[in-house]
Amino acid sequence: MSTAVVLDAPGSYRLVAHTPRDPAPGEALVRVHASGICGSDREIYQGNRPEGYVRFPLTPGHEWSGTVEAVGDGVPAGLVGRKVVGEGFRNCQVCDRCHAGETTLCTAGYEETGFTQPGAMAATLTLPARLLHILPDDADLTGAALLEPAACIAAAALKANARPGERVAVVGTGTLGMFAVQFLAAGSPAELLVVGTRPDRREMSLSFGATDFRTRDQELPDDFDVVIETAGSASAARTSAALLRRGGRLVLTGIPAPGADGLDPTDLVVRQLEVQTVFGAPPAAWAHTVRAFGAGLLNPLPLVTHELPLTGFAEAIELVGSGDPKVGKVLLKPAA
Numbered sequence: 001m002s003t004a005v006v007l008d009a010p011g012s013y014r015l016v017a018h019t020p021r022d023p024a025p026g027e028a029l030v031r032v033h034a035s036g037i038c039g040s041d042r043e044i045y046q047g048n049r050p051e052g053y054v055r056f057p058l059t060p061g062h063e064w065s066g067t068v069e070a071v072g073d074g075v076p077a078g079l080v081g082r083k084v085v086g087e088g089f090r091n092c093q094v095c096d097r098c099h100a101g102e103t104t105l106c107t108a109g110y111e112e113t114g115f116t117q118p119g120a121m122a123a124t125l126t127l128p129a130r131l132l133h134i135l136p137d138d139a140d141l142t143g144a145a146l147l148e149p150a151a152c153i154a155a156a157a158l159k160a161n162a163r164p165g166e167r168v169a170v171v172g173t174g175t176l177g178m179f180a181v182q183f184l185a186a187g188s189p190a191e192l193l194v195v196g197t198r199p200d201r202r203e204m205s206l207s208f209g210a211t212d213f214r215t216r217d218q219e220l221p222d223d224f225d226v227v228i229e230t231a232g233s234a235s236a237a238r239t240s241a242a243l244l245r246r247g248g249r250l251v252l253t254g255i256p257a258p259g260a261d262g263l264d265p266t267d268l269v270v271r272q273l274e275v276q277t278v279f280g281a282p283p284a285a286w287a288h289t290v291r292a293f294g295a296g297l298l299n300p301l302p303l304v305t306h307e308l309p310l311t312g313f314a315e316a317i318e319l320v321g322s323g324d325p326k327v328g329k330v331l332l333k334p335a336a
Contacts, residue, residue: 002019002123002334003016003017003123003310004017004059004310005310006058010046011046011047013045020126021126022070022072023070025074026129028071030086030125030126031123032066032120033065033334033335034065034332035145035331035332036145036146036148037317037319038063038320040115042317044115045060045317052110054115058114060115060121061113062088062112062119064125064145065135065141065142066124067141068080072129079132082135083134084133085133085290086125088115088131088148089103090113090128091103091106091111092107095108101282103283104280104281112280113127121332122310123334123335133147134290142307142331144293145300145331147300149176150179151286151289153176153179153183153230153253155280155284156230156251160251161249163187164188167223169228169240170195171227172195172229172233173194175328176254178204181194181205181210182292183292184209184226184228185208186209192209192210193221193224195243207302220239220243223245225244227249227251228240228250229253230253231254234261236254236256237261237262237263241268241273249273249276251275251278303329304328304331306327307332308331308332309332309336310334312332313332316332
């Protein structure tokens with residue numbers, strides 16, 4: 001029997017029988033291969049997601065990969081059988097931000113797969129076909145399940161606009177940090193420093209293209225051109241800004257808990273730092289990610305440490321929040 005995870009309220013979930021929803025005009029039905037567990041999924045379960053950014057009851061799952069099984073009217077029949085990933089933000093397509101390609105800033109309000117709309121922790125997922133990105137026929141769907149966080153970092157990399165020969169750095173060594181290393185390494189930097197709190201990430205960072213790895217208690221430089229912050233810790237933004245030369249470029253992606261140390265506005269002005277932020281991934285970042293993945297420039301598989309069936313949802317949530325350095329990316333597989 002096909003199943004789905006349903007969260008009725010924070011801390012309350014159940015496994016229910018799942019019946020695929022036939023695609024309406026403009027939609028596609030996807031057979032889910034794998035769905036990743038993200039820190040935001042844990043926030044939903046614990047009740048820490050900000051008001052307006054979750055709607056119960058809910059099937060979570062915004063990181064996923066799968067194969068198109070059916071399409072509705074108006075959708076090319078050639079999509080059936082193709083391996084795909086999909087954008088999460090359900091943008092309106094008609095506001096000025098959507099027309100500018102900034103779909104994560106849609107003025108019609110926030111709607112996202114796995115948060116306010118049914119997600120991929122189920123046997124199938126039905127969603128607008130316009131959100132799909134087609135993968136190569138030989139794509140590894142287990143690795144592809146991580147392309148959503150990779151797309152968020154692609155958005156940061158595009159904003160950072162690191163040029164060949166520049167000195168670049170990444171703060172944070174989780175999934176996002178390791179993707180940031182891969183994107184920046186592809187741009188041929190002169191140096192690529194990774195700064196984090198987990199010395200066990202040194203080997204992986206270097207294998208992905210970093211030229212140096214340091215923990216925050218070590219002496220850190222202050223003359224880098226570009227820094228991408230992925231840690232989301234209370235002091236990560238300040239640590240990141242301190243790495244930059246005058247006029248350097250910083251992109252923040254982490255969302256720290258309330259009360260985190262903010263950036264010093266005087267420091268920003270006097271040093272003329274350029275600061276940008278990322279929340280989610282617009283279509284251009286998704287397209288960039290899928291191209292990089294297809295070209296072999298992104299290797300998500302080393303980040304996956306656990307693969308569980310949907311019945312292991314509670315275990316997966318605990319693993320993600322365990323703090324165990326042996327736990328990397330946790331995937332749920334409906335067919336497992």
